[in-house]
Amino acid sequence: MTTTTGARWLNAEQQVAWRAYLLGTARLMAKLDDDLREFGLGVNDYEILVRLSEAPDRRLRMAELADRLHQSRSRLTHTVGRLEAAQLVRRTSCKSDKRGVWAELTDAGFALLEQAAPSHVEGVRENLVDLVSADDFAAVGRVFDAVSEHIGQR
Amino acid sequence: MTTTTGARWLNAEQQVAWRAYLLGTARLMAKLDDDLREFGLGVNDYEILVRLSEAPDRRLRMAELADRLHQSRSRLTHTVGRLEAAQLVRRTSCKSDKRGVWAELTDAGFALLEQAAPSHVEGVRENLVDLVSADDFAAVGRVFDAVSEHIGQR
DNA sequence: TCGATGAAGTTAAAATTTCAACCGATGGCC
DNA sequence: GGCCATCGGTTGAAATTTTAACTTCATCGA
Numbered sequence A, B: 001m002t003t004t005t006g007a008r009w010l011n012a013e014q015q016v017a018w019r020a021y022l023l024g025t026a027r028l029m030a031k032l033d034d035d036l037r038e039f040g041l042g043v044n045d046y047e048i049l050v051r052l053s054e055a056p057d058r059r060l061r062m063a064e065l066a067d068r069l070h071q072s073r074s075r076l077t078h079t080v081g082r083l084e085a086a087q088l089v090r091r092t093s094c095k096s097d098k099r100g101v102w103a104e105l106t107d108a109g110f111a112l113l114e115q116a117a118p119s120h121v122e123g124v125r126e127n128l129v130d131l132v133s134a135d136d137f138a139a140v141g142r143v144f145d146a147v148s149e150h151i152g153q154r
Numbered sequence C: 001t002c003g004a005t006g007a008a009g010t011t012a013a014a015a016t017t018t019c020a021a022c023c024g025a026t027g028g029c030c
Numbered sequence D: 001g002g003c004c005a006t007c008g009g010t011t012g013a014a015a016t017t018t019t020a021a022c023t024t025c026a027t028c029g030a
Helices: A012-039 A043-054 A062-069 A073-085 A107-127 A134-151 B012-039 B043-054 B062-069 B073-085 B107-127 B134-151
Strands: A059-061 A089-093 A101-105 B059-061 B089-093 B101-105
Touching (some): A012 A107, A043 A059, A043 A073, A043 A089, A101 A107, B012 B107
Antiparallel strands (some): A089 A101, B089 B101
16 A cells, blocks of 8 residues: 555554564464364364363353453354364353353363363464563563453453 | 473463463454454455555465465465455466466455555554554564464465 | 376365344343 | 343354365476
């Protein structure tokens, strides 16, 4: 685009950084998905299992889980349906709120997570964290914290 | 995950930064897609149009375009098919390599890009670039350059 | 010149994600 | 209590993306 209006374009460095982010993210996610395929998971599935594994009683309400991952409820319903079919997650209805549903990590789900985690984390290190200085990586954290904060939920 | 093996986990700050990146990226892309919907585009379509608009004669070979965006050829074929149906892109066969196909931006495609660009770029600024220091944003560029570099093409 | 190998791109089918409509439950509020 | 806007979640269909197979053409070496 040429600059014929008063619009605030990105300057050259910003432009370069923005595109590096887009391309790098695409490549990184593809690589991580690739490496997880051996376990029958994708990054998205993995993140779901991790969130459950960390929650009290290894379970979370569907809406809570969806919010933490910024997914639509519908998408989560479908994904959890598949994870449930694979016996990695179990759904139980919520006593206190009859509309509610708990998604709970099964023992098999936890076991698979234990298997997949070392290789996945190693992938995150090798293809991201260990590539750059601690300061630069911390900056990434600050930047995307600010983004999340700014955009907020929903 | 608890640390019972010799695996190299992420430390607390790295963990936090990694998750901020995942969540922030999800929110950011959703927001940008949202804002582009008014023009009938998504971030992915937009990037395709931009790459074409910058290329000599506003056209690129399919494989070249796919590589620059790190997309599968198949995905690009489908997407360009839709963009072509919308008259934003035109496909022509390549003289010098009969297997080849040029994807070329039409005038309508260029016009739409001109319309969408100011608001899109403003969105990138408002939800990312302008939220953080120039140094931090530059760090993002360095980090994902390193990622791209490390993972390489394919 | 042939034959093998691989690149460029498409295609069809399967898997995933989005979209919109929907249902039962909840929580004010009058 | 009764009304009603909204929440939590699901559903089915449409749209998009992935996967694998396939076609055509290029290239390279014998």
